[in-house]
Amino acid sequence: MTKNNGSKQTEQLISLRDLHKDYHTAAGPFPALKGIDLSVDRGEFLTVIGKSGAGKSTMINVITGIDSPTSGEIVIDGAPIHAMTEDQVARWRGDNMGVVFQFFQLLPSLNLIENITLAMDFRNSYPLKERKERALHLLEQVGIAEHAYKTPSKISGGQQQRVAIARALANDPQLILADEPTGNLDSRTAAGILDLFEQLVDQGKTLLLVTHDEDIASRATRTITIANGRIVNGHVDGN
Amino acid sequence: MEIHARWTKILKDMWNNRSRSMLVILSIAVGVAAVGMITNGSRILKRDLYGAHLAGNPSQLNIYVSPFQEELVTAVEGAREVEHAEPRRTVGALVYDQKNWEDIRLTVIPDFDDIPVNQLTLEAGSPTPSIREVLLERQSAAGLGVEVGDEIVVEMSDERRYALTVSGIVHDLYNSPYAISGEASGFIKMETLEWLGETPYYTYMQVSVSENQTDKEYVLATGEMIRDRIIEPAGYRVSRTDIPGYGSEPGEHWAQKPINGFLLILQIMSVMAIFLSGGLVINTVTAILTQQIRQIGIMRSIGAVRSQITQMYVVNILVFAILGLILAIPLGLLGAWGIGLLAATFMNFNLGPIDISPGLLILQVVLAIVMPVAAALYPIMAGTEISIYDAVYQHGLMSKNAEKHGLINELLHKLRRLSAPILLSLRNTFRNKTRLAFTMVTLTLAGAMFISVFSTRTSLTHQISEVARYVNYDAAISTPGGVNKYTAEREALRIPGIEIAEGWALGSATVIHSDGVEGTDIELVGLPYDAATIDPDMIEGRWLTQDDDWQVVVNEDLLDEESEIHVGGDLILKIDGMERTYQVVGVTSKHLSGERAYISYSTFGKITGRQNEADTIRVRADAGKISNASTQDELADLLEERFENAQLSTSSADTQHAIFSYFTSAFDIILLILIIMAAILAIVGSLGLTGTMGINVLERTREIGVLRAVGASTNAVRQVVVTEGVVVGLISWLLGAILSAPTGFVLGSAVVNALFQTDLAYKYSFIGLGIWLVIIILIGVLASLAPARNAVLLTVREVLDYE
Numbered sequence A: 001m002t003k004n005n006g007s008k009q010t011e012q013l014i015s016l017r018d019l020h021k022d023y024h025t026a027a028g029p030f031p032a033l034k035g036i037d038l039s040v041d042r043g044e045f046l047t048v049i050g051k052s053g054a055g056k057s058t059m060i061n062v063i064t065g066i067d068s069p070t071s072g073e074i075v076i077d078g079a080p081i082h083a084m085t086e087d088q089v090a091r092w093r094g095d096n097m098g099v100v101f102q103f104f105q106l107l108p109s110l111n112l113i114e115n116i117t118l119a120m121d122f123r124n125s126y127p128l129k130e131r132k133e134r135a136l137h138l139l140e141q142v143g144i145a146e147h148a149y150k151t152p153s154k155i156s157g158g159q160q161q162r163v164a165i166a167r168a169l170a171n172d173p174q175l176i177l178a179d180e181p182t183g184n185l186d187s188r189t190a191a192g193i194l195d196l197f198e199q200l201v202d203q204g205k206t207l208l209l210v211t212h213d214e215d216i217a218s219r220a221t222r223t224i225t226i227a228n229g230r231i232v233n234g235h236v237d238g239n
Numbered sequence B: 001m002e003i004h005a006r007w008t009k010i011l012k013d014m015w016n017n018r019s020r021s022m023l024v025i026l027s028i029a030v031g032v033a034a035v036g037m038i039t040n041g042s043r044i045l046k047r048d049l050y051g052a053h054l055a056g057n058p059s060q061l062n063i064y065v066s067p068f069q070e071e072l073v074t075a076v077e078g079a080r081e082v083e084h085a086e087p088r089r090t091v092g093a094l095v096y097d098q099k100n101w102e103d104i105r106l107t108v109i110p111d112f113d114d115i116p117v118n119q120l121t122l123e124a125g126s127p128t129p130s131i132r133e134v135l136l137e138r139q140s141a142a143g144l145g146v147e148v149g150d151e152i153v154v155e156m157s158d159e160r161r162y163a164l165t166v167s168g169i170v171h172d173l174y175n176s177p178y179a180i181s182g183e184a185s186g187f188i189k190m191e192t193l194e195w196l197g198e199t200p201y202y203t204y205m206q207v208s209v210s211e212n213q214t215d216k217e218y219v220l221a222t223g224e225m226i227r228d229r230i231i232e233p234a235g236y237r238v239s240r241t242d243i244p245g246y247g248s249e250p251g252e253h254w255a256q257k258p259i260n261g262f263l264l265i266l267q268i269m270s271v272m273a274i275f276l277s278g279g280l281v282i283n284t285v286t287a288i289l290t291q292q293i294r295q296i297g298i299m300r301s302i303g304a305v306r307s308q309i310t311q312m313y314v315v316n317i318l319v320f321a322i323l324g325l326i327l328a329i330p331l332g333l334l335g336a337w338g339i340g341l342l343a344a345t346f347m348n349f350n351l352g353p354i355d356i357s358p359g360l361l362i363l364q365v366v367l368a369i370v371m372p373v374a375a376a377l378y379p380i381m382a383g384t385e386i387s388i389y390d391a392v393y394q395h396g397l398m399s400k401n402a403e404k405h406g407l408i409n410e411l412l413h414k415l416r417r418l419s420a421p422i423l424l425s426l427r428n429t430f431r432n433k434t435r436l437a438f439t440m441v442t443l444t445l446a447g448a449m450f451i452s453v454f455s456t457r458t459s460l461t462h463q464i465s466e467v468a469r470y471v472n473y474d475a476a477i478s479t480p481g482g483v484n485k486y487t488a489e490r491e492a493l494r495i496p497g498i499e500i501a502e503g504w505a506l507g508s509a510t511v512i513h514s515d516g517v518e519g520t521d522i523e524l525v526g527l528p529y530d531a532a533t534i535d536p537d538m539i540e541g542r543w544l545t546q547d548d549d550w551q552v553v554v555n556e557d558l559l560d561e562e563s564e565i566h567v568g569g570d571l572i573l574k575i576d577g578m579e580r581t582y583q584v585v586g587v588t589s590k591h592l593s594g595e596r597a598y599i600s601y602s603t604f605g606k607i608t609g610r611q612n613e614a615d616t617i618r619v620r621a622d623a624g625k626i627s628n629a630s631t632q633d634e635l636a637d638l639l640e641e642r643f644e645n646a647q648l649s650t651s652s653a654d655t656q657h658a659i660f661s662y663f664t665s666a667f668d669i670i671l672l673i674l675i676i677m678a679a680i681l682a683i684v685g686s687l688g689l690t691g692t693m694g695i696n697v698l699e700r701t702r703e704i705g706v707l708r709a710v711g712a713s714t715n716a717v718r719q720v721v722v723t724e725g726v727v728v729g730l731i732s733w734l735l736g737a738i739l740s741a742p743t744g745f746v747l748g749s750a751v752v753n754a755l756f757q758t759d760l761a762y763k764y765s766f767i768g769l770g771i772w773l774v775i776i777i778l779i780g781v782l783a784s785l786a787p788a789r790n791a792v793l794l795t796v797r798e799v800l801d802y803e
């Protein structure tokens, strides 16, 4: 396993260099990212803000390897994501990265525990016997252990997002990426989710979070703004 | 026990979509069971019927000889080429079955302790009848309702009645059974025949050759050798030698050709069934995967690689396949048992164990596993090939394609006046063209097959009515040995109600090739050129005219056998040892009579020396049309009585309807089996439609939600779905109707060819087309009811969750 706790590595975890992404549209290529340079250190809580259509989702999808860049480099913990095949990225992501989507994206037929153990199953990361226990532990951590045997459709959206976060933690990754994880939730529920993220940062995880909400951004250690496919302010320190 | 979460997902998905899983399992099961049923049924039939037939040491040759005694057979058996020769005599009589007089054939066997060929199997009683005793064939005994020890009353051709004790019941595989021929069968000693008032002599022998028993040429040549070197030098006349059966090879069961032909047709249909179920599997698996594309994307976003996903769905299919197989094997066995039972009852043989051969088991396993996996491989590959980004975010992409079916949409635009729900249904129908195509192909094939079965039936009926043109009488009575034609005709015309009476003369002849070699033995018919009891269908040339003397009309059966014969050409016939040349002036259609030549009555008298004799008198009550069955029966009774009183004949009279009723019963069993096959195809088709409708409803969850939101009533939603099902059904009906024209011809030809070795007079069945229309509408409604119910039950929450 390539997992680590960051003690003996360099400070830098993510490094994006001159990242471009063009979408193919009927009207020709549409540049969504126009040269992104960014470096994120271990343990950072980074938020990405910007107007709708600025390119935030595009950037996060490219970093997670869910989409591939048109050009440029993505190196995470020394791994050249941009140069890997989709399967290699999938494996790498499974081991090192937790992804949280706006629409939770849980598997409807599985109960909450199984949704989490599935992630361990694909990476074969914990012994079969321990997986369930670990899943329960993670559900406890996100505060919904009492619903462990329900299917996603039987719990609320905020609860589903908690499960999605627990699932992102299944293989104990060092990095969590989330695209508008509270975008679909009311503000009180969103606040709870945000608390969870802060706990993760306290545990030493690195967090990259896309949001529309400047309030959320204010709780991050750093916030970058994207406009028109470019980072417009380099370093804005949080409070 | 802990189980990997990915298998939990597969199992739960299967369970959550029980009806669709069932659909895939049933699709696999039906196809594999159909193959099992036909393959195993065929094997069991061949094993039990042909096996038992071979075990009784079948003869390969019949030689029909002028009256002879047993010594002639001893001489024949002396030939090195002959293994066995058994003398036989079969006489027709009537037997009383407590209600009616039925036909019975009594066959004389010289020594019941030693039957070397075509052996009988004792079922009850004693195997050796004494004088005044008879062994009855088991189907006849059952049909007549008699047991060992009972007496039967038989009436011989001289009108005398005798009581025979049934001393035993035997099983005979070498003659057409009671169920098919409608004629009872019994076996007696020569002494009994004498006691019955007949002169003791034999008329034919059953011969088995010592070597090359399956070589047709050799067997026939041996027959000629026996005739030329043994029988005829001894002063007997051979009228005919032939290989027993309907076109059978030497030593084959008498119906082996037609049976095998029919089994081949069933085999082809079962292969069709497996292809159709393969199509169903592709359809459903594609739908499952389409629906799971986002989930596939999610799984990959949490670390699954392609091979893991592929593996998951392949295992999913394997589980379906194994469940399908578990259903298919007993279903197939049950079907095989049904086919075996039907055949055993009909063909009068004993059904052995209903087992399954290792070969078939392997075939079924391979089919059940390989067919679905092969069918699903492409959709699985395509499903996992999609990039994670497209899978998670662009799931809707698929439906974008649906918008560009320009032509059909344009057409729909023109149909604007249709009501909104119907318009919506029509648009939905064409939404997913691949899926629609698969469903369409399945239903179309099922429909074409179904209509084809009916067309086959109509064609057979038509064929019979065509043949009826040659048996264009109400009743006919044979006058064995010949009577004066004019006396007999006058006698018949004295019966009130009879308008036409015609005496015909019958004889046999042998075709002589231009190189002097003997060819086919044929029946020679002498009849008036203007005969009213025949309405020949001329394929070529013309019918006989008043001026014809040495002109003949042949039937197409003879043309098939003798390629030298053509209209305008010469035909050399050997009649009573005399060769003469005739001119062929016309060819009639086939009419199930075997090879025939028609010649003027007066010429027939001249060449046979039997002037003014008639062998059969054919009568009609009405020159304009054939009478109904009951009138025919009355006429037959009157004819029998009249001819008996006038001492012209003691035979029983035939009626046209009786001749054809046997054919009809034989057809019915064949059509029954064909209809069962068509029903299987229809079931596969309706499974396909149900699946498609279910998938369509699922994919349209959101749209249905919107419909509900804008106030569509439960009925309106149901109507949208059901209309779609019916529209698909109707389109497939139309395509099936077109396709059924050629497939009906192929199926009908195959059946007729298998049964009669003759060409089909094809008639399309519009009734079948109509029945299928009703069925397809029912299928359309039934197949969409369950999906429609689901659509109606969808709650707003589910619709929103669907995303």
Ligand SMILES: Nc1ncnc2c1ncn2[C@@H]1O[C@H](COP(=O)(O)OP(=O)(O)OP(=O)(O)O)[C@@H](O)[C@H]1O
Pocket (backbone or CB within 6 Å): A023, A024, A025, A030, A031, A032, A050, A051, A052, A053, A054, A055, A056, A057, A058, A059, A212
């Ligand atoms: N698949 C695609 N094909 C073509 N253009 C796309 C595609 N996805 C995004 N875009 C375009 O790329 C630009 C960036 O989109 P992106 O989704 O990254 O914006 P965003 O910042 O996440 O916006 P939002 O806040 O609305 O989520 C937009 O102009 C968008 O229209």
Ligand SMILES: [Mg+2]
Pocket (backbone or CB within 6 Å): A056, A057, A058, A179
């Ligand atoms: Mg976005």
